[in-house]
Amino acid sequence: MDSFRDTKALKYLRPSQVGPMAAGLSAFGASELPAVEEPSTIWIPDDKLGYKLANVVERSDAGVVVKAKNKENVFEEMDIPSDETQEVNPSAFELCEDMASLTHLNEASVLHNLRQRFLLDLIHTFSGLFCVTINPWRWLPIYTDQVVQLYTGAQEHTPPHVFAIAQTAYSGILKGGGDQSILITGESGAGKTENTKKIIQYFTVVAGGGMSRMCKSATFNSALSSSSLEEQIAEMNPLLESFGNAKTTQNDNSSRFGKFIRIKFGSDGIVVGTEIESYLLEKSRVVSQNVSERSFHIFYQLLSEGFPASLKQALNLRMPASSYRFINRGGPDSDQVDSINDAVDAQHTDRALNTLGFSPDEKLYLYQMVAACLLMGQLKFTERTGFDQTFIDGTAEANDVCALIGLKTNRFVDGLTEPTMKVGDQLIRKSQNLEKTLFSVSAVAKSVYERTFKWIVTKCNSSLRAKGAGKQSLAGRLAHFLT
Numbered sequence: 001m002d003s004f005r006d007t008k009a010l011k012y013l014r015p016s017q018v019g020p021m022a023a024g025l026s027a028f029g030a031s032e033l034p035a036v037e038e039p040s041t042i043w044i045p046d047d048k049l050g051y052k053l054a055n056v057v058e059r060s061d062a063g064v065v066v067k068a069k070n071k072e073n074v075f076e077e078m079d080i081p082s083d084e085t086q087e088v089n090p091s092a093f094e095l096c097e098d099m100a101s102l103t104h105l106n107e108a109s110v111l112h113n114l115r116q117r118f119l120l121d122l123i124h125t126f127s128g129l130f131c132v133t134i135n136p137w138r139w140l141p142i143y144t145d146q147v148v149q150l151y152t153g154a155q156e157h158t159p160p161h162v163f164a165i166a167q168t169a170y171s172g173i174l175k176g177g178g179d180q181s182i183l184i185t186g187e188s189g190a191g192k193t194e195n196t197k198k199i200i201q202y203f204t205v206v207a208g209g210g211m212s213r214m215c216k217s218a219t220f221n222s223a224l225s226s227s228s229l230e231e232q233i234a235e236m237n238p239l240l241e242s243f244g245n246a247k248t249t250q251n252d253n254s255s256r257f258g259k260f261i262r263i264k265f266g267s268d269g270i271v272v273g274t275e276i277e278s279y280l281l282e283k284s285r286v287v288s289q290n291v292s293e294r295s296f297h298i299f300y301q302l303l304s305e306g307f308p309a310s311l312k313q314a315l316n317l318r319m320p321a322s323s324y325r326f327i328n329r330g331g332p333d334s335d336q337v338d339s340i341n342d343a344v345d346a347q348h349t350d351r352a353l354n355t356l357g358f359s360p361d362e363k364l365y366l367y368q369m370v371a372a373c374l375l376m377g378q379l380k381f382t383e384r385t386g387f388d389q390t391f392i393d394g395t396a397e398a399n400d401v402c403a404l405i406g407l408k409t410n411r412f413v414d415g416l417t418e419p420t421m422k423v424g425d426q427l428i429r430k431s432q433n434l435e436k437t438l439f440s441v442s443a444v445a446k447s448v449y450e451r452t453f454k455w456i457v458t459k460c461n462s463s464l465r466a467k468g469a470g471k472q473s474l475a476g477r478l479a480h481f482l483t
């Protein structure tokens with residue numbers, strides 16, 4: 001592992017000096033513990049820290065007498081039941097890279113090890129086959145191509161890193177170990193999406209040498225360009241994020257759908273294609289959001305300055321984001337997010353569509369469907385009091401919607417206010433009240449958006465599908481817990 005010594009990233013991968021036990025435990029009050037003749041420490045529960053260190057005074061069958069700080073910050077002896085204490089590991093295990101090797105594998109030691117490593121910017125820690133990654137919320141220089149090279153072909157004793165997991169799976173494929181899978185899981189904002197992208201980056205660097213298959217596609221300005229499979233794979237995530245991610249209170253770029261990514265390798269170990277399966281898109285977000293949250297990014301991108309004014313006009317989008325009912329439920333100014341630049345992202349989305357082979361007509365169709373969903377929220381209705389009857393209140397908005405989805409306005413409106421029902425063999429039209437009409441509008445908008453999203457995934461798959469016979473595949477299973 002000499003190569004690991006020669007990189008600046010080493011500081012974030014494997015520091016040369018592992019701090020002594022006392023330094024490591026100082027955050028938990030070890031240096032403040034009173035000296036005892038035969039020092040022996042133990043983890044005891046703590047309201048604030050989870051666990052804190054205490055000196056063992058005496059052990060008995062019933063429990064342990066320890067000396068530790070009380071709530072008033074004064075040392076005192078306390079009786080702690082045995083099942084509430086946890087053993088402390090020998091100092092040799094301080095900052096240990098693989099927690100499966102801990103002498104005492106208990107919750108307090110795991111939390112302590114992860115915390116101590118995190119304080120030194122060591123965000124990855126192995127636990128047997130698993131790699132625990134703590135989101136640092138700032139980019140450390142540990143994902144460069146140089147670091148990718150360090151892990152390429154490396155077999156063992158590599159510092160913990162998501163690339164090590166990718167390399168293990170890749171080695172499994174090269175050695176004929178059959179299909180491999182990587183499970184990425186965690187709460188919202190934990191870093192699942194970003195780590196997935198890093199794994200894909202790893203494969204496109206180490207196994208992307210042969211990815212020269214080109215596709216023809218159109219740019220924002222309808223000029224023709226070519227993209228390699230490598231570029232297409234890289235653009236797949238940002239594209240799906242525009243349509244399937246949204247700002248939530250926990251994460252400004254939260255995936256509101258689950259995904260299963262399958263990467264196909266040829267017999268020479270080169271990536272030959274990718275497939276994605278999406279499930280459980282949170283379509284209710286199309287028509288409503290919680291306070292301080294947003295709808296899917298694409299809506300705000302279409303309304304941003306980065307989206308061509310002529311296209312906006314063609315899509316009947318004439319107002320700012322805050323004026324559209326379906327996307328302004330998050331409250332005033334909820335469309336403005338410091339970490340998001342919708343104008344720049346709009347251009348990126350369009351480029352990604354080009355890269356993934358969407359034709360100008362397909363892109364327009366896509367934008368029309370998104371705009372139609374948005375405009376459905378502007379439809380106005382009145383109710384005839386005392387009767388289950390609703391009428392459209394002005395047809396301008398309905399005309400805007402119908403121009404985009406290619407329906408006759410009167411048929412569209414009738415379908416919402418007087419839907420056709422099948423009774424026995426007969427089709428009858430039944431008028432409905434305002435509440436049910438508004439419910440129908442929301443249902444149509446959600447359904448159109450969901451189908452559009454699925455169509456994007458299908459189109460991406462047809463661009464990224466392995467053209468030759470893939471030998472083995474690596475499937476990244478992403479459990480995205482929607483909150």
Ligand SMILES: Nc1ncnc2c1ncn2[C@@H]1O[C@H](COP(=O)(O)OP(=O)(O)OP(=O)(O)O)[C@@H](O)[C@H]1O
Pocket residue numbers: 135136137138139140186187188189190191192193194195251253254255256480481
């Ligand atoms: N390894 C990392 N280094 C630096 N920042 C990170 C890292 N991982 C995640 N982040 C930051 O945390 C944010 C949230 O991460 P991410 O979107 O990957 O979470 P997630 O687990 O996919 O969340 P959700 O389930 O809501 O989709 C990212 O936008 C990024 O700013």
